[in-house]
Amino acid sequence: MKPELATEMANDLSYETALPLHLAEPPQPSKPRRDPWLVGAAWFFPLFFIFSLWQLNFDYSQLAHGTGKMFQLFAQMFPPSLVDWRPVLEAALQSLQVALVGTAIGVAVAAVFGFLAAVNLFPRLGLLIKGVAAFVRTIPTLVWALMFIVAVGMGPVPGILAIATHAGASLIKMFSQSIEEVDEGVHEAIKATGAGKLQIVFQGFLPCVITYFISWSVFRLEADIGESAILGVVGAGGIGYQISNNMRSYLLPETCFAALVVFVLVFSVELLSNWYKNKMNLK
Amino acid sequence: MAAILQVERLSKKYSDGTAALSDVSFELEPGEFAAVIGLSGAGKSTLLRCINRLVEPTGGDVSFGGVRSAKASAHEVRLLRRQMGMIFQGYNLIQRVSVLRNVLHGRLGYVGPVRGALGLFSKQDVEEAKSILKRLGLEQQTYKRADELSGGQQQRVGIARALCQRPKLILADEPIASLDPVTAKIIMDNLHRICREDGIACIVNLHQVEVAKTYATRIIGMRKGKMVFDGRPEDLTDRMISHIYGESPDKE
Numbered sequence: 001m002k003p004e005l006a007t008e009m010a011n012d013l014s015y016e017t018a019l020p021l022h023l024a025e026p027p028q029p030s031k032p033r034r035d036p037w038l039v040g041a042a043w044f045f046p047l048f049f050i051f052s053l054w055q056l057n058f059d060y061s062q063l064a065h066g067t068g069k070m071f072q073l074f075a076q077m078f079p080p081s082l083v084d085w086r087p088v089l090e091a092a093l094q095s096l097q098v099a100l101v102g103t104a105i106g107v108a109v110a111a112v113f114g115f116l117a118a119v120n121l122f123p124r125l126g127l128l129i130k131g132v133a134a135f136v137r138t139i140p141t142l143v144w145a146l147m148f149i150v151a152v153g154m155g156p157v158p159g160i161l162a163i164a165t166h167a168g169a170s171l172i173k174m175f176s177q178s179i180e181e182v183d184e185g186v187h188e189a190i191k192a193t194g195a196g197k198l199q200i201v202f203q204g205f206l207p208c209v210i211t212y213f214i215s216w217s218v219f220r221l222e223a224d225i226g227e228s229a230i231l232g233v234v235g236a237g238g239i240g241y242q243i244s245n246n247m248r249s250y251l252l253p254e255t256c257f258a259a260l261v262v263f264v265l266v267f268s269v270e271l272l273s274n275w276y277k278n279k280m281n282l283k
Numbered sequence: 284m285a286a287i288l289q290v291e292r293l294s295k296k297y298s299d300g301t302a303a304l305s306d307v308s309f310e311l312e313p314g315e316f317a318a319v320i321g322l323s324g325a326g327k328s329t330l331l332r333c334i335n336r337l338v339e340p341t342g343g344d345v346s347f348g349g350v351r352s353a354k355a356s357a358h359e360v361r362l363l364r365r366q367m368g369m370i371f372q373g374y375n376l377i378q379r380v381s382v383l384r385n386v387l388h389g390r391l392g393y394v395g396p397v398r399g400a401l402g403l404f405s406k407q408d409v410e411e412a413k414s415i416l417k418r419l420g421l422e423q424q425t426y427k428r429a430d431e432l433s434g435g436q437q438q439r440v441g442i443a444r445a446l447c448q449r450p451k452l453i454l455a456d457e458p459i460a461s462l463d464p465v466t467a468k469i470i471m472d473n474l475h476r477i478c479r480e481d482g483i484a485c486i487v488n489l490h491q492v493e494v495a496k497t498y499a500t501r502i503i504g505m506r507k508g509k510m511v512f513d514g515r516p517e518d519l520t521d522r523m524i525s526h527i528y529g530e531s532p533d534k535e
Contacts, residue, residue: 092520144381186335187374193448194365195399202400203388207379 055099071251080260081253088242088254092261097236098156099228102163103221109168112214114175115201120187123178130176136169141227145236159236170222177211179205215280222273229262239265286310287348287451287484288334294342295329295508303329305345305508313451314482317477317497320529327488330505331454334486335367336360340397348451365392368445368483369475372457374437378430382421382440384413385429389447407446415443419473435466441495442474453478455487459494473496492524 043062111207117133119126144165148158149272190204232240295304297325304326305521311317319327332338336343336351336352348364355363368389372459376385377442378391390408391399404412416425429440432502437459455474459467475498478485489495495502504512504519504527512523 013510057385065496121290183375185371185373185375186377189369189444190377190388190391192335192337192364192367192369192454193389194361195388196361196391196396197401198396199391201386202379203391203402207377211379 001210005193007012026120031234047144052261055242077252078255081204082255083256084254087241088258088261091125091237091239091242091258094156094267095232095240096225098236098238098242099221099225100161100229101169102160102228103163103217103224105160106167106171106220106224107213107217109164110171110175113168113172113206114213115179117176119176120184121205125174129172132171133172136165137173139166142231142234145234149235154235154237154245156237159228159231159238162231162236166227167220167224171216173207174216174220175213178209178216182208194281211280215277217241217278218273222269225269229265232253238242285312287313290343290344291346291347292328293333293340293345295338296341297334302508303348304333304340307505307508307510308343309503309510309513311452311484311486314479314485315501316478316485316499317487317503318499319488319503319505320492320495322489323490325505326504326508328456329454329508331369331486331488335364335369336455337369343486345406352462359363361392365448366451368439368450368453369453369454369500370441370445370449370458372460374434374441376429376437376440379428381426382424382429382432383409383412383426385440386416386447389444392448412443412447413487415446416440418477419443426438433466434462435469438466438470439473442470442477444479450483453483453485455485457488457490462488466527468495491521 025034039215065281069133113129116122117129128270141162145158145162148161152158152161186204186208187200228238230240232238232242234239239258243255243258246258290307292302293307294302296302307330320391321327329338333340344351346352348366350359350363352360352363377388384402387404387408389452390404413425416422419442421436421439422441424436429437432440432533458474459470462470471494474485474487477483487499496519499516502514502516503510503521504511504523506527506529511527512519
């Protein structure tokens with residue numbers, strides 16, 4: 001017999017002898033139950049992974065071959081060519097402009113609808129707006145861009161519209177959450193002075209959420225600059241358009257230069273936004 | 284003297300079935316300083332919030348300055364609210380704006396919606412807010428942010444905001460429950476003095492019977508949503524106190 005088992009039995013015995021009969025069985029602490037859904041998921045996903053490898057003909061020789069090709073491609077890209085630096089930089093500027101204008105429109109839309117979507121201010125309307133925003137958000141920016149290109153034609157305008165749409169819908173969620181986190185006491189206090197809804201929103205809620213609004217907007221701008229660089233690939237202008245054109249005509253060194261510009265652009269925006277976040281935290 | 288506040292069979296039943304307030308009736312005359320005592324959950328907060336309609340009563344009526352609130356429109360409710368200042372346990376100031384602005388919020392019910400929203404208060408209002416702050420000894424704090432102040436100072440700003448409404452009635456919901464005894468005394472002294480000087484009627488929810496007896500001209504005892512005592516402080520016997528505070532609500 002195992003020693004642990006022996007002591008367990010001894011414990012059981014001592015209980016039975018020491019306590020009166022009706023207390024003989026101390027209530028057992030309930031065992032944590034395994035969630036059947038979690039167990040199911042733990043089985044399903046590894047199996048599905050293996051099935052997918054088989055189904056998609058994941059070919060290891062192709063992987064080995066492709067990796068070699070990839071390095072060759074990288075080698076051909078260097079050194080980056082500065083021949084058409086001017087159009088590339090202009091396109092980069094356009095990407096930046098698209099991101100900035102699109103995000104700004106999104107922020108403006110979300111600042112209004114974020115309040116209307118907050119259920120502590122507008123219980124019924126809030127749910128409706130949240131639902132619509134959630135739907136708009138599930139469609140990726142790239143898909144919005146494709147739709148707007150059909151609607152208004154190629155160029156930066158569909159890019160701006162796509163970014164504004166998606167940024168707006170995402171920010172409505174962030175903004176309304178910030179508004180809903182405002183202490184109910186603040187709401188009560190301003191209401192108790194006899195203030196109307198507009199005054200409650202501007203004088204009570206806005207000062208409490210404005211820094212969150214700014215932080216979310218900066219965060220969103222950072223994401224949108226990356227987004228707008230890609231949008232060009234589907235024809236919505238900007239540096240992505242340059243990259244996809246160069247790539248199609250196998251202008252590898254030129255592509256490399258454009259990619260480096262994208263890297264510098266996104267990286268410097270990230271640095272800036274990190275600097276901003278640190279500054280905000282210090283206060 | 285005619286009563287300024289008449290509470291008639293006021294009841295509030297929450298949607299989960301708890302009767303927070305049942306059939307409470309009383310009248311309040313101008314300048315009265317009434318303390319409401321009772322256990323947590325006895326309905327003190329609900330009573331105050333039903334008076335200024337932060338909570339919608341499910342039965343009964345409140346009449347204030349001749350206006351019946353049960354049938355009042357949203358606009359009329361705002362007109363009622365602006366004549367009643369309210370002070371909270373958690374102060375409920377807007378933390379990120381200045382003390383002065385917090386006091387000026389008391390004028391929101393009196394200015395137009397857009398002017399109020401943009402915070403364009405008249406010079407007269409600003410002067411009045413400043414003089415109220417001076418009266419409460421907060422002159423030095425006028426331009427500080429509300430979150431830079433201590434709890435006692437914040438509560439005085441809360442009183443200042445209520446006063447800026449030029450109220451006929453102040454509703455104070457546990458104004459000293461989050462403060463130490465010394466600060467609590469300063470707050471109660473200020474509130475009591477100002478209400479007496481300006482002839483403002485006041486209903487204060489309090490935990491401590493001693494504090495209630497010290498300041499109030501009238502004491503209302505609440506227990507499980509019902510009014511079980513309404514009288515002068517000297518009539519509040521120890522038996523009555525133990526009846527009000529008797530068993531804890533979860534024992535039955």
